[in-house]
């Protein structure tokens with residue numbers, strides 16, 4: 001018995017090698033005949049890691065909002081895996097031009113859009129084939145595989161599909177299984193599009209993934225997607241515009257990879273297209289972000305997505321099955337690794353060259369401004385592993401972001417200095433340069449995102465390398481409160497201040513705020529200053545503890561005072577000092593709204609402000625007693641016209657008139673206010689050119705772009721005496737995404753485009769679009785009965801990255817009375 005046992009043990013490794021289970025064998029059904037739930041995918045990867053300990057490592061690099069694991073597999077030959085640390089170190093030394101690497105690094109990312117559901121299925125066959133029939137590719141290549149970037153979205157789709165699918169599945173496109181509802185699986189838990197989040201890192205999935213990505217900075221990165229059912233497959237090379245930092249080699253290699261894919265697709269008679277639609281500009285994608293970090297970043301698009309299910313009839317009468325979709329993504333995935341493995345020397349040489357190339361116009365960016373905003377930006381730079389320092393005392397000349405012209409700035413140890421003299425200099429240029437150079441104005445996404453504007457900071461882009469010091473040691477001790485003061489004061493300038501307030505309100509602290517500037521103990525305080533008095537909070541036994549904890553949590557330095565008698569301005573007991581209400585807040589979800597725009601509001605409350613919100617779905621909105629809410633938010637969307645029946649509209653208006661506060665965003669504004677005399681807001685009419693012209697069919701796309709704004713930045717005027725704009729200076733750089741245009745509100749125009757401000761400071765806006773938006777409202781307030789309507793024509797919460805806009809939203813909640 002003993003002998004037999006020993007023999008059996010000896011044979012186990014060999015047996016397991018020979019019998020590595022394919023996904024179909026492991027899952028118990030043929031791959032492509034079912035959708036695999038995320039935990040089963042994780043099980044298969046775990047099985048492979050256990051069966052192939054010498055050729056694979058598997059890590060859990062984080063968890064999603066719904067607590068699903070985020071996993072990353074690293075595979076190569078046994079010998080490479082033994083030297084994995086050295087391989088990685090040599091590769092990363094290339095950032096300083098010092099490495100001598102001899103392996104290619106390929107990273108395959110699947111299912112960033114959860115309902116583009118083929119990807120994760122294809123990933124399982126891909127890793128299996130790399131271990132078996134295609135194992136020769138691994139001789140000189142390390143492959144990292146993230147089988148599912150967005151597990152919450154994927155499982156939302158897969159669980160939904162399993163509930164509604166016919167048995168057997170129904171290929172008729174009219175069947176329910178091909179009609180996902182509004183809560184579709186594309187985005188993550190908070191309905192954020194993770195393929196717009198690589199640079200802004202607002203979501204937990206992106207934040208955790210980037211830590212792993214930065215350890216490797218792969219030569220080649222593929223982001224697997226799906227598009228409409230009827231589209232043929234899309235692969236590299238990408239479409240124009242390309243960002244100017246993209247090197248000739250990066251362009252050429254996209255072509256090399258594309259041609260290799262084409263060879264396989266031609267052999268199989270499969271259709272595909274290249275060089276169209278999917279451009280390389282906006283830096284927050286899974287193709288551009290890796291590209292700006294020296295890799296070849298690509299998007300591959302299969303036809304299918306949430307519509308296709310296990311099989312569907314296409315418009316030309318073919319049947320597209322999940323199996324077909326798997327074969328296509330499998331083919332391009334393997335072909336990518338094949339091309340990389342055949343071009344190891346070239347990839348390594350060019351990667352090194354990319355990092356040695358520092359020939360940029362601007363060599364330093366110097367930023368001044370509110371310390372909270374500087375700290376928020378520094379925290380983003382940390383996540384990207386971008387270096388920054390404090391400045392020395394000097395005057396720095398260069399391009400001024402505020403004026404758009406040559407100018408200067410006083411740098412000091414309070415300034416943030418980011419120089420191009422660092423490995424991540426290309427990424428620095430892309431994220432900071434005042435204006436991205438466009439080779440073509442027809443793009444898939446926004447054309448402006450420059451961080452000094454997004455964070456509301458004064459900045460200079462300088463051609464010289466600015467001297468800098470190491471970051472000053474921050475020795476401030478927060479939360480040291482003088483006991484028994486009459487009151488404590490906090491400034492009101494940033495989201496940090498808003499979070500501090502939210503924490504106090506959650507703890508039932510009564511907080512007042514000033515409507516007029518005032519001077520006390522020789523210090524001047526602006527509108528919006530928070531005033532927390534001892535006598536207001538007598539009922540709180542642990543008042544001092546709550547205040548101390550909140551000021552530590554948000555690194556706030558409170559100012560103590562022993563009197564409410566001000567030297568100038570209004571005393572604390574004045575009618576110009578209001579109590580901030582603790583609020584019951586609700587937001588509308590469902591068909592009237594856009595999933596992304598709704599998600600931004602939801603995420604803002606729970607992950608940024610940390611303040612509770614009730615989600616009211618359109619289904620039962622009509623039955624909800626609105627009088628229990630102080631604030632109602634209508635996010636941007638296209639479905640309001642059918643939702644806002646006379647009954648619903650009257651219900652909302654009555655509630656406002658009784659004292660409710662309504663925040664209306666984007667597309668909701670039109671549907672609610674147009675041709676309704678109760679609203680003072682009026683659309684700006686523009687006379688159409690009446691000349692009767694004919695243009696050729698082909699140029700019409702170019703003509704259309706004249707009327708478009710593809711996400712551009714404009715310099716707006718701020719009336720910071722309006723509570724909606726407390727804490728702001730007299731200018732604000734706004735990100736405009738469209739040409740919606742309204743006339744100024746007589747008393748309530750808090751932020752607007754003044755005469756001559758209709759040209760973008762960064763990004764593209766067509767000539768007709770510029771006429772349309774001239775002298776129009778951006779954010780405004782209107783009284784209605786005892787309540788308020790707050791308009792947000794532009795979206796300060798767009799993708800969660802326009803940091804300097806977020807205080808407007810907090811003002812709408814807490815400052816507007």
Ligand SMILES: [Zn+2]
Nearest residue numbers: 113116225226
């Ligand atoms: Zn996609």
